[in-house]
Amino acid sequence: MTDHDDAGGDESTDETADGEAYIDRLVNPDRLQEYLAAELGPADDFDVRRHPEGHSNETLFVTYGGRELVVRRPPPGETAETAHDVLREYRVMDALQGTPVPLPETVLACDDHDVLGADFYVMGRVDGDVLRSAEPERFAVPDHRQQVGEELVDTLAAIHGVDYEGVGLAEFGRPEGFTERQVGRWAKQFQWAFEVTSEERTVPEIAEVTEWLQEHVPADHDQTLVHGDYKLDNVQFAPGTPPELVAVFDWELAALGDPLTDLGWMLSFWRDPGDPEPATPELTSQFMEQEGYPSRRELVDRYEAATGRTYDEQDDRFYRTLAVYKLAALGEMFYRRYLEGNSDDPLYPTMETRVPALAQRCLRIIDGEEPL
Structure with a gap:
């Protein structure tokens, strides 16, 4: 989830249940x-x-x-x-x-x-714009829109190309078996959240998605540094044109592991014209459906050319399902924190219905109803 923007904003004065700001x-x-x-x-x-x-x-x-x-x-x-x-x-x-x-x-x-x-x-602090709910007016031409997508993919390829041993991150994690552990880890996050949220409502589809992911996890994968939350609104573009990506934020989920988990996550947030209505409209930008922005397929083509890796329809089915599953797990964790009074974020209570919608989206991707 994104936490950065260029705008200053005002300090929150919302109060908790006991009257504390x-x-x-x-x-x-x-x-x-x-x-x-x-x-x-x-x-x-x-x-x-x-x-x-x-x-x-x-x-x-x-x-x-x-x-x-x-x-x-x-x-x-x-x-x-x-x-x-x-x-x-x-x-x-x-x-x-x-x-x-x-x-x-x-x-x-x-x-x-x-x-x-x-x-x-x-x-x-870095100056510039995070493209969250809308594009800056200076980017609203096809050439600049195309470059936004290209900069996004090229920077992901740069992350995956880092010599992680050379920069001192050799002990940053265990890349072997990373993807299988991801499925297990996020299943445990659901379990933690369900301890509280299941008293309000249940999400039975999650068990079905968990089982499918466990059965289809790749046996092996490339090993690189992975960001863990790489998407358009976790990067920042410099002032001016042409678009120049100047900062990547939100590294809290970074690890050594499977680079295709990052690619699937990024693609799960990228919109093509004609896509179904988003399961989480509060977290989904739709401006990249406009003329000039690359399609998901074009983003994949550029990533493949930059890295030499392949990402086919079967890969996409697994990795994008895993991405939406992770987002649903984060949402369920948010919902627990809301129920316990540990956040003033207005997004958190919406997860009562958004997480079930995300679970349904997982099933649509599995069934081939939301293809690359």
Whole structure:
């Protein structure tokens, strides 16, 4: 899920059930200022505000000593094991500094919970646009739209081309058996969420999809660095034209594993003209259905040319189903956190109906009703 945008936004003042402002659960400004002063030196100007976009980790915009910074931390409350690992996110971003992968500057990482009550990290803020609900007017011509898609695919190929041993990520995970473990991991995330959400409603189709994925998981796969949440609204484009992709965000799910899981995830969010109505309209941009944007097939063709890998219809059936299954699992986790009062995000309660719709989409992809 995306957490970054170029817009500043206003600090959230929504209150929790006990009357506490939500931002007060995320940051103690005095403690954060003390931490930054100790690490970066004192500064006369300091300001912190919550970025209202994003549905996973929390993002805070900080002005400090003339620098524009971003703080990333988990949401408050209990979360599923391994979810929201911001220090893992920082580690991979820090390792990739200086590679062909465009990234914000990494600044600090902190595991001292006396500061914010959770792990967090600090990075530099990047100027530009995230294409979330609409395209910038300057991109609204066919040539620029085509380049948006090409930049997106080329950057994914760059991620998958990183020498992960050479940048110090050899111990970042176990790439062997990655895809099989993905199926198991996300099944466990469902189980965690269902502990609470099943009291409100059940999603029986998930068991059917889980079984199909377990039966069709590839026996082997290439081994690369994978982003884990790569899609159009997790990258940023520089101001001006032609479109230039200048930052990739949201590395919390990065690992060593199967690159086609990233490709399937990206494709699951990409819209072609004539596609069915989205199962999660709040999370689905539709502007790429306009003239000039590459089709999913064209994106795959460019990826294959850049990497030498193949991604056929059978691959797409598995990897795009897995992608939608993962999105459904994230949605069910969101729904649990809403029911427990651990988020003020208006998206979370919609997952009561959105997750069943995603489960139905999984079955349509399996049945060949939503082809590449």
